[in-house]
Amino acid sequence: MVWWTGRSLRPRRPHSSRLAVELQRASLVNVKLKWVKDRMLDSVVSRERHLRPALHLIERISADPRGQAPAQELSGRRHQSEIATFMRRFPTIFHETSSPSTGGPWFALTDAACLLRHRELQILREMESDLVDRLRRLLMMTVARALPLDTIDQLRWDMGLPPCYPESLVPRYPTFFELVQPPGDERVWLKLVSWDPGLVVSELQRSSAAQGRGELVEECLAFPVRFARGFGLKRKCMEWLREWQTLPYTSPYADASGLDPRTDVSEKRNVGVFHELLHLTLGKKTERKNVSNLRKALALPQKFTKVFERHPGIFYLSEKLATQTVVLREAYGTGRELICKHPLIDIREEYAAIMRDASPLDVRCRRTSLISK
Structure with missing residues (x-):
């Protein structure tokens, strides 16, 4: 992981100061960096392909006082046969039953899934x-x-x-x-x-203070940057990035109304907003479309998501699962595992492990289905 740092500036001084005025005059530099595929971070996204819908169904079944639920009630906007087919793929999680009254398929949780759900609820209470x-x-x-x-x-x-x-x-x-x-x-x-003033210290400020890189408020902070293997950075892009890192850091919790959105200073604030937002998530990632409705709420300019493409050393845009997912690179180091895991992530990984542990009968059925096709 590379840190580009520069001389110490004072980003939190009033924007009326001479330094702020000079910085505000600097226009947004038109730099375009190429996208390079990162297989490690792609796998982080793709391994949740079935996990999310499965956990949604687990939540609904565990909350049902009957201890089980018919596929018709679980289907929502989908056809019940589609949901039933999905749940049958994971017999280590979902146990199929039948109801004399409706005749349709009903599903309960297996003992392993019930035990894991109990632990998940306990962690939710503790955390x-x-x-x-x-x-x-x-x-x-x-x-x-x-x-x-x-x-x-x-x-x-x-x-x-x-x-x-x-x-x-x-x-x-x-x-x-x-x-x-x-x-x-x-x-x-x-x-x-x-x-609460105690909560408005960003993760970048916390980590900088913990590593002795200056005071929380006054330091000009640089973002941790790491590029994918095979990424080539041209000299002019390198120079721009080094200079950009020396610009004042505006806390995502501070009033940014005085910033000119057409400047690199403002863009650094935008990057800081998403850097902090991703740190608030469990997996340090979210789908790009999830932040679309946050533009006005976070005082962001038009086409604000372009910062993901302009800063591939900070964010990675994965195109797995037919969508774009923004991943915070620093959270995963050089591998596919989170450096600091939230306990709920451990539980989700245990769910995923159980889902992969399909019964031999289920495996044979799927093989037969593929051969018949």
Whole structure:
């Protein structure tokens, strides 16, 4: 991992200072860096192909007081035969039964899945304060200190939020959160009630302080940069990146209304916003489309997601699973495993391991199906 650092500047001085004025005059440098495939980080994304829908079904079945549920109720917008086929692929997770009343397939969780689900719920209870703090920090990054629930729902998997968090989690913290419905808006919003100065220190500031690279507030911080193997950086791009790293770092929790969006200083702030946002997620990644509705909330300019393409040493854009997923490179070091794992990630990996452990009968059935095709 490479750090580009430069002389110490003071990014948190008022923008009216001479230094800030000079920096604001610098226009956004038009630099385009090529995209290079990273197989390690692609595998990080692709290994969750079946995990996410499976855990969604596990949540619904475990919450059912009957201890099982019919495929018809679990199908949602999909046809029940499609859901049933999916669940039959993983007999180590889902146990199929039948109901005399409907005759259709019903599914319960296997003993192994029930045990793992019990551990998952226990970790959710134990780590609830961590989850609440990350949710508060997300709201603190926004201009209005609030977000619509449907926008937060897009990040639910990535942040590890329980399925019914507005009813189960939010009411337990009235000093932190409030559900509101603004006039003329049909959506329900989650609003931050109180501001906590102790939470508005970004991960980049924390890591910089921990490694002795200066004070939390005053230091001009550089992002950790690492390129994929085979990535060639032209000299002019290298020089631009070195200079860009020496620009003032604006905290994603600070008021950025004084920044000119047409400058590299503003772009560094945008990179810092997504750097912090990805640190709030469990897997340090999220789908690119999940952040599309955050532009106004985070005071970002038009075409703000171009920072992912302009900074491939900080972010990696994976195109696996028919979508684009933004991955924070520094979180994975040089491999495919997170350097610092949240306990819920360990549980998800155990689910994935059980799902891969298909029964011999299931394997034979799939082989027969492939041969017949």
